[in-house]
Amino acid sequence: MTGSRRRSGGPTLRDVAERAGVGVMTASRALSNASNVSEDKMRRVQEAAASLGYRLNENARSLRPDQRTRLVGVVVTNAANPYYAQLQVGIEEYLSPRHIRTLVGSSGDTLERERQLVADFVGWNVGGFIVVPSGAEHDHLDRLQVPVVLASRRIPGAELDAVLIDDLAGARAAVRVLTEAGHHRIAFLGLSMSVSTGQRRLEGFRGALREAGIEPNDSLIRVGPSTSTPLDAARGLLGRREPPTAVFTANNRNTIALLHALRERDDLDPPRIAGFDNFDTADLMPVRLSLVDHDPVELGRRAAELLVWRLNGATDDPAVVELPIRLIP
Amino acid sequence: MTGSRRRSGGPTLRDVAERAGVGVMTASRALSNASNVSEDKMRRVQEAAASLGYRLNENARSLRPDQRTRLVGVVVTNAANPYYAQLQVGIEEYLSPRHIRTLVGSSGDTLERERQLVADFVGWNVGGFIVVPSGAEHDHLDRLQVPVVLASRRIPGAELDAVLIDDLAGARAAVRVLTEAGHHRIAFLGLSMSVSTGQRRLEGFRGALREAGIEPNDSLIRVGPSTSTPLDAARGLLGRREPPTAVFTANNRNTIALLHALRERDDLDPPRIAGFDNFDTADLMPVRLSLVDHDPVELGRRAAELLVWRLNGATDDPAVVELPIRLIP
DNA sequence: TTGTACGCGTTATCAG
DNA sequence: CTGATAACGCGTACAA
Numbered sequence: 001m002t003g004s005r006r007r008s009g010g011p012t013l014r015d016v017a018e019r020a021g022v023g024v025m026t027a028s029r030a031l032s033n034a035s036n037v038s039e040d041k042m043r044r045v046q047e048a049a050a051s052l053g054y055r056l057n058e059n060a061r062s063l064r065p066d067q068r069t070r071l072v073g074v075v076v077t078n079a080a081n082p083y084y085a086q087l088q089v090g091i092e093e094y095l096s097p098r099h100i101r102t103l104v105g106s107s108g109d110t111l112e113r114e115r116q117l118v119a120d121f122v123g124w125n126v127g128g129f130i131v132v133p134s135g136a137e138h139d140h141l142d143r144l145q146v147p148v149v150l151a152s153r154r155i156p157g158a159e160l161d162a163v164l165i166d167d168l169a170g171a172r173a174a175v176r177v178l179t180e181a182g183h184h185r186i187a188f189l190g191l192s193m194s195v196s197t198g199q200r201r202l203e204g205f206r207g208a209l210r211e212a213g214i215e216p217n218d219s220l221i222r223v224g225p226s227t228s229t230p231l232d233a234a235r236g237l238l239g240r241r242e243p244p245t246a247v248f249t250a251n252n253r254n255t256i257a258l259l260h261a262l263r264e265r266d267d268l269d270p271p272r273i274a275g276f277d278n279f280d281t282a283d284l285m286p287v288r289l290s291l292v293d294h295d296p297v298e299l300g301r302r303a304a305e306l307l308v309w310r311l312n313g314a315t316d317d318p319a320v321v322e323l324p325i326r327l328i329p
Numbered sequence: 330m331t332g333s334r335r336r337s338g339g340p341t342l343r344d345v346a347e348r349a350g351v352g353v354m355t356a357s358r359a360l361s362n363a364s365n366v367s368e369d370k371m372r373r374v375q376e377a378a379a380s381l382g383y384r385l386n387e388n389a390r391s392l393r394p395d396q397r398t399r400l401v402g403v404v405v406t407n408a409a410n411p412y413y414a415q416l417q418v419g420i421e422e423y424l425s426p427r428h429i430r431t432l433v434g435s436s437g438d439t440l441e442r443e444r445q446l447v448a449d450f451v452g453w454n455v456g457g458f459i460v461v462p463s464g465a466e467h468d469h470l471d472r473l474q475v476p477v478v479l480a481s482r483r484i485p486g487a488e489l490d491a492v493l494i495d496d497l498a499g500a501r502a503a504v505r506v507l508t509e510a511g512h513h514r515i516a517f518l519g520l521s522m523s524v525s526t527g528q529r530r531l532e533g534f535r536g537a538l539r540e541a542g543i544e545p546n547d548s549l550i551r552v553g554p555s556t557s558t559p560l561d562a563a564r565g566l567l568g569r570r571e572p573p574t575a576v577f578t579a580n581n582r583n584t585i586a587l588l589h590a591l592r593e594r595d596d597l598d599p600p601r602i603a604g605f606d607n608f609d610t611a612d613l614m615p616v617r618l619s620l621v622d623h624d625p626v627e628l629g630r631r632a633a634e635l636l637v638w639r640l641n642g643a644t645d646d647p648a649v650v651e652l653p654i655r656l657i658p
Numbered sequence: 659t660t661g662t663a664c665g666c667g668t669t670a671t672c673a674g
Numbered sequence: 675c676t677g678a679t680a681a682c683g684c685g686t687a688c689a690a
Contacts, residue, residue: 010451010474012683023661028685036659053472055452059391060683063666067685079421080626085414092408092435101432101453105425106418122339123384124430143382145339259613281610284588297409341667352677357669365675389667392682396669 011052020048031056062125069127069311071101075117076132079106083252083277083296084132087151090300091130098308100127109134118144128307130300135194147310151303152296154196154320161310163303163321167197167276170292170325171204172211174274175248177290177329179212181272183246187220187237189230189258190250198223201250201276220244230257238265249275259285278328293326340381349377360385391454398456398640400430404446405461408435412581412606412625413461416480419629420459427637429456438463447473457636459629464523476639480632481625483525483649490639492632492650496526496605499621499654500533501540503603504577506619506658508541510601512575516549516566518559518587519579527552530579530605549573559586567594578604588614607657622655 017027022041030037030045037045048054058070074091076084092102103121107114114134118141121129128147138158141148150162178186188205191198202223206216222233234257237244249255255275262270263286274290282289302321346356351370359366359374366374377383387399403420405413421431432450436443443463447470450458457476467487470477479491507515517534520527531552535545551562563586566573578584584604591599592615603619611618631650 014683024683025661025685026659029660032685038659041660055448057392057454057683058452059388059454060666061685062388063386063392063668063683064685065666067666080411080415080418082409082411082414085411086409088433089409089435092433096434101434101449103430104417104421104433105430106421119384120430123387125386125388256610256613259610263613279610281585281588281608281614284585284592284615285610285613286615342669343667353667354669354677355675358676361669367675370676386667389682390669392667392684393669394682396682 011054013054013056016045016048016052016054019052020044032061069100071103071124071126072128072130072307073118073121073124073126074102074104074130075107075114075121076104077107077109077134079104082279086296087132087300087303090297090302091304092300093297094301094304094308100308107132107134111135111137115140128311130303130307133195147307149303149307149310151299152197156196159318161306161319163299163306163323165197165294165299166322166325167200168204168207170276170294170327171201171248171250172208173325173327174276174290174292175205175208176212177274177327178246178248178272179208179214181246183272184214185217185220185242185244185246186214187222187244187247187271188250189222189233189237189247189254191224191254193223198250205248205250224254230254231260234258234261235264238262238267238271244271246272246274249273251275252277252279255279255289255291259287262287282328289328291328293328294323299323340383342383342385345374345377345381345383348381349373361390398429400432400453400455401457401459401636402447402450402453402455403431403433403459404436404443404450405433406436406438406463408433411608415625416461416629416632419626419631420633421629422626423630423633423637429637436461436463440464440466444469457640459632459636462524476636478632478636478639480628481526485525488647490635490648492628492635492652494526494623494628495651495654496529497533497536499605499623499656500530500577500579501537502654502656503605503619503621504534504537505541506603506656507575507577507601508537508543510575512601513543514546514549514571514573514575515543516551516573516576516600517579518551518562518566518576518583520553520583522552527579534577534579553583559583560589563587563590564593567591567596567600573600575601575603578602580604581606581608584608584618584620588616591616611657618657620657622657623652628652 013024013027017024026037026041027045030042061067062070078084088104103124105117107117111134130149130151132152133150133155136155138155148160150160154162154164193199209216222237224230224233230253238261247258249258270287276292278291278293282291342353342356346353355366355370356374359371390396391399407413417433432453434446436446440463459478459480461481462479462484465484467484477489479489483491483493522528538545551566553559553562559582567590576587578587599616605621607620607622611620
């Protein structure tokens, strides 16, 4: 009654062992540790595995409580956004060589979906999380028994590691371009204030204005998306009796929306634009753009690095890494 | 000696059952099938599960050979490319409500990495694959014991389901715009011939030319990326003694590269451009673009749909779905 | 160095 | 409708 019953899904370690003429444990050691196995049997096992097209069953391995993490959960707000696509690539780039795979899900910027994804991933026994939080809640992240790293956005009050862009410096630098060009009526077109990125960029905007002796004019500040789409917000700004002579756009979506709005109007004297995020075709645009460039791939890499550091047992206080930006004037 | 020993990673079904005062099997049924359980116990179990923050362990579930698929592997060539990011979103959109998660990896368009990813995913016991093949090899896909659906590209000779864009019609339609505008010296700037997409688009290009009574001029055909980067190829075309008066670009990367090359030269009389793939800022470009628009999200959805159809036991001959394109003139 | 028993968490089976 | 038991495939502990 030697285990010769074929299961539906491919060969098992037992099969490999039988074929190589060794015990299962020798086979196991040969294929995972490579320790304490004679060279001879080592080779025989590996040949057997290869000829059977055998792969260790990760599900079975993960079942053991004391195993190393082989899976982490990644929650982004919208995987279709090129920005987050690159973030994922950075994460995978770092984790893949360490034999850790990722489970990815899009929250659509809703807390409910974020909660559900996190719960789902817990079911998969992920060893940790990288999350782009959709809002300010963090109770669902606190209860987890595994490390969590926030990416791109921070949550006030959450005791979690985070990797961020230097939003403040980026916004300041961009707005400074505008003030130094002599502009005074400068608008802010941007993100929802419910995410830290939006708040920080607005803060940088205000700071740069004050630094230049300009009092921020609230009627020139449009934050989304609660009020309207970026395109509508841009139209509203341009349609004012006294339109801004310069605009700071808080991310690439808003920059592009503004450009679309401008194109609709065909104004003789379009506003000067400075904004956050670079994009592929920025230098092909019909108007001059000053952009805050940064590297989402690096952001992902660093987040993954931080997570692995925790997985390896680091117990330091929460770390916040702030990545530098580069202004393309 | 009732199993009260805490394992590191959260509560188990046993804990839930104990707390609810029922047997493990009742708890199991209550939480997965919801069949053959009295309403009373049903509620008790669910309350217990909720109060413990319990989640079924998917790893343990997947261990059984006869279980439904909960995981599929997705292999794309480059996850950072917005096109494939959208493809993934379509896939997730279809699979997520069906409680199937995806494991995603980028092959970087190399066969070796593709092989490795496939092998890795087999270790995770995925119930099927969606693959954007990196080349013409398919032996590693044939040996798999689970269904495989190709997305975006086909492999000649492979007996596999596939979802494609109608490359032929797309290329024809785009090139027709150029010929009907009276152009004769029309160049092809594009993809490697090692992928079916490249071949098919070139075929469409040639067809449309012949249809217009123009003999394709091989010296105006630049295929990549073996020879050079898209940007260099574009420069080469524009730098000819007799540059083309019109160019068909075989995908968005090449379209954008051509635009960059054009911008460097600042020609008085730039070529007319028609190309494959739409992109965000296409209508903001300084020159007129005629583009073949199509929907990568839909492509992903359909691929996932096909895969689920197989997972449910379909044994029909390989299906090839060709999605329609839309020309933006 | 090698092999044997047992447990990881869940579900199918089958007896109550 | 309910629950005890035996797998599922692998790795640790221990015995040989």
